[in-house]
Amino acid sequence: MTAAAIDARGLGKDFGSVCALDRLDLEVREGEFFGFLGPNGAGKTTTVHLLATLLAPSRGSARVAGHDIRVDGLAVRRNIxxxxxxxxxxxxxxxxxxxxxxxxxWNLPEHQAAARIEAALRRFGLFERRRDSVRSLSGGMRRAADIARGILHEPRILFLDEPTAGLDPRARRSLWELIRSLRASSGLTVFLTTHYVEEAEPCDRVAVMDRGRLAALDTPAELKRVAGVASLEEVFLARTGHELAQTGAS
Amino acid sequence: MRAVYGIVVREFVRFLRQRGRALSSVARPFVWLIFAGAGFAAVFAGRSEIDYRLYMAPGLLGMVVMFGSLLAALSTVIDRDAGVLRMMLVAPIRRGTVALGKTLGATLVGTAQALVVAAILLPVVGLAPTPGGALLALAAIVLTGLALGALGVLLAAGMRSIENFAGVMNFVVFPMLFLSGALYPVRHLGPVLHVLAHLNPLAYGVDLLKHALLARWADSGYGGELPIPLDCAALALFALAGLAAAGPLLAREGGVARAAFREQR
Incomplete structure (x- = not known):
């Protein structure tokens, strides 16, 4: 059993009278590919923003890369x-x-930054376009540049919040290829939020979120076995009593 | 600190890349000089010891710094809309560092504009400052840039969207300009406006610029009116207070993440 990359205890957030996240208990292991599945409004982005110290929790706490999000935001942000x-x-x-x-x-020394930037540009297929303005890039390339920006400081944990939103199928495929190769080469912990069930399939474990609550948490295979169904979509239906698409439309 | 440097560089590169913005910011004071200058000069003709366009020059420089620094700092609102502010907020730096970087970037943009304008404007109106005067003018420009840059970041941090921009122009920028002594001496205004002028950072900047550039006319009442140390201290105080207030506001929940939450619902 390796150390926890993310350890949330009773983490919650209200916006005024709206409870965006109730009381989340969650442990993500070092090196894990973790899926955070749920419809829009389930509290996924709020959770990511809490863990990334962009928001202060209304209750509970969490440790990210071993640092308390409430007291050591700088150390958390250095590692993600x-x-x-x-x-x-x-x-x-x-x-x-x-x-x-x-x-x-991210306070990288200039010579180190130059080397990493070049490596990232080549790895993400952006080297030829490096002198072009971001405005001129396609959605897929822009997303690749975003991820290159996100890993430049070699974080231990990478949060991807709905990374495929607005991408065409080809760009999606190359994005997954990119994430796969990143994980293989660095042992990076990846925390992926998505409302597409098929994107959660390759994850080591999946948390199913519904209206600010954790509805289920297990490997995709186990979730399906327990629910006696063939797809994660049906797992969601079985666990929450409504379909992903239904709540997504609200 | 490297992060501050990065933010300043980005600010300046953006400014240079927006040619229209750079050109109009340099042209703006000359439009004022020609039109407002002609109008006021006609009103004051024969009644003063100083040519109005000369009198106006320090005020115009102050105006250039104000527009340059304030608008650059207000671009923080655009940063938030475009998401770039999030890139800064998720970096392992303090909120105050972001505010400081934006303020210094805005100061650099405002100062660069003012120096270009000064190089054209001063010979045009026939002002030749002494070396000491030129140095004091530079200090005045930088201090004014800092004060208004910090104020701009603070305003931007409190603004929900760029749509509030017109409000800022009408209720902040123009009153600040008219109560600064840039166009006419504030001492002739009524007591209420006179008090308001003392709460106006630009008034101290313009006063300092008059000390620097109009020292020859001080005896006829057209030079700076407040003591130089007071001008400097007031500007520094505005800068520090603005920075101190802007840091926490920049990251407040209404800013970054709540907007994302709304979109998500």
Whole structure:
């Protein structure tokens, strides 16, 4: 049993009178590919923002990479990479300028940053486009640049919040290929949120979220076996009494 | 610190890349000089010891710094809309570091604009500052940039969207300009406005610029009116107070993540 990369205890968040996340108990192991599945509004993004110290919890606590999110935000942020649903790149700057900007924000020495930026650009197929403005990139390339930005500082845990939103099937496939190769080469812990069940299939374990609560947590195979069904979609239906698409539309 | 440097560089590169913005910011004071200058000069014709366009020059420089620094700092709102602010907030740096970087970047943008304008404006109106005056003017420009940059970051941190921008222009930028002494001496205004002028960072910046550039006309009442150390201290205080307040506000829940939460619902 390896150490926990993420350890949440009773973690919760209210926005005014709306409870976005109730009381989440969750342990993600070092090196795990962890899926966080649920419809829109299930509390996925809120959870990621809490764990990434962008939001302060209303109750409970969590340790990320061994650091308490309430007291040591800087140490948490040093150890994580976060790729948001929408791009965070500066569209007016070139791909390379964006990565250099990120490297400075993460306090990488210039010579080290230069080497890592070049390596990331080559790995993500962006080297030829490095002098082009982000505005001119396709959605898939922009997402690849976002992920390159997210791993430049070699985080221990990478949060991917709905990374395939707005990508065409080919871009999605190459994104998964990229994540696979990253995990294989670095032992990176990946925390993936998605509302597409098929994207959660390759995960080591999947947490099924519904309306701010954890509805189920296990390996995809075990979830399906226990529920006696053939797909994660049906697991969701069995666990929550409604379909993914239903709540997603609300 | 490297992160501050990174934010400043990004700010300046963005400014240089937006040619239209750079050009209009340099052209703006000359539009004022030609139109407002002609109008006020006609009103004051024959009644003062100083040519109005000369009198206006320090105020115009102050105006350039104000627009340059304030607008650059207000771009923080755009950063939030575009998501770039999140990249800064998820980096392992303090919120105050983000505010400081944005403020210094805005100061650099405002200062660069003011220096370009000064190089054209001062010869045009026939002002030749002494070396000491030029140094003091530079200090005034930088301090004004810091104060207004910090104020701009603070305003941006409190703004929900760029739609509040018109409100900021009408209720912050223009009153600040008209109560700064840039266009006419504030001492002639009524007591209420006079008090308001003392709460206006630009008034101290313009006063300092008048000390620097209009020292020759001080005896006729057109130079700086407040003591130089007071001007400097007031500007520094505005900068520090703005920075201190802006840091926590930048990351407050209404800013980054709540918006994401709304989209998600």
């Amino acid at each position: 990479g976060l790729v948001f649903q929408e791009t965070t790149l500066d569209r007016d700057l070139t791909v390379e300028e964006n990565l250099r900007f990120a490297a400075r924000l």
